[in-house]
Amino acid sequence: MALQLPPLALYIHIPWCIQKCPYCDFNSHAVKQGIPEQEYIAHLLADLEQDLPLVTGRSLSSIFIGGGTPSVFSAAGISQILTGVKQRLNCDADMEVTMEANPGTVEAERFAAYVQAGVTRFSIGVQSFQTAQLQALGRIHDSGEAIRAAQLAQNLPLDSFNLDLMHGLPQQDVSGALADLQQAIDLAPPHLSWYQLTIEPNTAFASRPPVLPPDDTLWDIQQQGLALLQQHGYQQYEISAYSQPGHQCKHNLNYWRYGDYLGIGCGAHGKITLPSRNAILRTVKIKHPKGYMDISRGYMDSREQVEAEDRPFEFFMNRFRLLEPCPIADFTAYTGLPLSTVTSAISDAGQKGLLSVSATHWQVTDKGARYLNDLLTLFI
Ligand SMILES: C[S@@+](CC[C@H](N)C(=O)[O-])C[C@H]1O[C@@H](n2cnc3c(N)ncnc32)[C@H](O)[C@@H]1O
Numbered sequence: 001m002a003l004q005l006p007p008l009a010l011y012i013h014i015p016w017c018i019q020k021c022p023y024c025d026f027n028s029h030a031v032k033q034g035i036p037e038q039e040y041i042a043h044l045l046a047d048l049e050q051d052l053p054l055v056t057g058r059s060l061s062s063i064f065i066g067g068g069t070p071s072v073f074s075a076a077g078i079s080q081i082l083t084g085v086k087q088r089l090n091c092d093a094d095m096e097v098t099m100e101a102n103p104g105t106v107e108a109e110r111f112a113a114y115v116q117a118g119v120t121r122f123s124i125g126v127q128s129f130q131t132a133q134l135q136a137l138g139r140i141h142d143s144g145e146a147i148r149a150a151q152l153a154q155n156l157p158l159d160s161f162n163l164d165l166m167h168g169l170p171q172q173d174v175s176g177a178l179a180d181l182q183q184a185i186d187l188a189p190p191h192l193s194w195y196q197l198t199i200e201p202n203t204a205f206a207s208r209p210p211v212l213p214p215d216d217t218l219w220d221i222q223q224q225g226l227a228l229l230q231q232h233g234y235q236q237y238e239i240s241a242y243s244q245p246g247h248q249c250k251h252n253l254n255y256w257r258y259g260d261y262l263g264i265g266c267g268a269h270g271k272i273t274l275p276s277r278n279a280i281l282r283t284v285k286i287k288h289p290k291g292y293m294d295i296s297r298g299y300m301d302s303r304e305q306v307e308a309e310d311r312p313f314e315f316f317m318n319r320f321r322l323l324e325p326c327p328i329a330d331f332t333a334y335t336g337l338p339l340s341t342v343t344s345a346i347s348d349a350g351q352k353g354l355l356s357v358s359a360t361h362w363q364v365t366d367k368g369a370r371y372l373n374d375l376l377t378l379f380i
């Protein structure tokens with residue numbers, strides 16, 4: 001079975017933040033002695049150059065500048081990065097360019113200039129609108145700044161914008177979580193990411209765990225929050241992602257549909273299909289900024305092929321996070337494997353009520369979404 005090329009995206013990692021939040025395990029470092037912006041941009045573009053032979057002749061459908069906090073970079077810096085990318089790679093005419101931004105006043109002042117630089121979509125990290133919660137989360141903005149940032153985004157010539165909000169926060173009750181969600185909805189973002197706070201290993205919260213709401217409160221928040229979002233026209237399309245019709249995040253959809261992406265910058269991951277070699281490559285760049293910018297080492301930390309036996313699990317792990325039906329033909333096209341590889345697991349999943357199967361599509365059932373791990377285990 002010949003592998004086919006899925007759409008191609010580009011992830012760009014900016015590894016600095018003003019300060020480290022106690023719940024965060026992303027590859028981000030508090031700025032201590034200023035940010036080496038120009039030096040890092042030169043490395044990002046050199047890193048991209050080295051990846052180019054992997055994607056000859058292909059065109060980008062989306063770019064995501066994530067972090068860390070990309071809005072610690074100047075608008076001129078973001079413009080240099082995007083110009084540099086466009087000089088080196090073909091880009092689709094309707095390419096989505098998302099940039100994560102924090103709602104602090106300084107960043108918000110730059111929003112218009114980021115749009116001038118080529119950003120078409122902001123993802124704004126609000127987390128909560130309640131001052132006490134924001135403080136407990138170690139955030140450096142207040143709720144007024146979050147509201148102003150969202151209002152600013154509304155009035156800019158953007159294709160879309162997203163607000164990141166978390167729930168299940170320390171000592172939060174159902175009404176507190178719903179008040180946050182209602183405030184976010186009032187700001188009319190076309191996209192909302194609504195994450196349940198998780199305590200990640202090696203974070204400040206893991207060493208000094210806060211008191212989290214009990215499981216039945218978390219369940220009520222989830223159910224009542226979903227109903228509130230639906231009342232206001234938001235459709236859930238992934239575990240934590242909700243959007244108005246037509247405003248799903250193209251970049252994230254591509255990951256979950258097992259699309260390809262280059263990853264440049266500290267610790268960035270990439271996945272590239274090479275049909276001529278019947279190979280799927282996974283790349284990881286050097287994680288720490290110091291090592292990454294040490295020219296003697298190059299940028300690549302690891303570069304490995306996804307073996308045929310690992311492809312079904314990888315494919316479904318991504319694909320079944322989405323609530324949309326999965327075209328059966330995508331399995332063979334993007335894994336290069338015959339359908340017979342998974343026939344028995346699919347039929348098992350159907351019998352257990354985790355999946356419904358039509359002639360053309362697989363659809364995760366409500367039960368399958370709730371017991372996603374049980375469903376995925378069938379493909380190991
Ligand atoms: C890469 S982070 C960063 C964006 C930006 N730096 C910020 O914090 O606003 C993307 C989002 O993941 C969510 N997130 C991070 N850590 C989390 C955790 N431990 N549990 C749940 N959500 C988390 C937050 O909503 C955050 O905005």
Ligand code: SF4
Nearest residue numbers: 017020021024028068
């Ligand atoms: S949550 Fe965002 S701002 Fe906070 S440390 Fe992580 S990446 Fe930085």
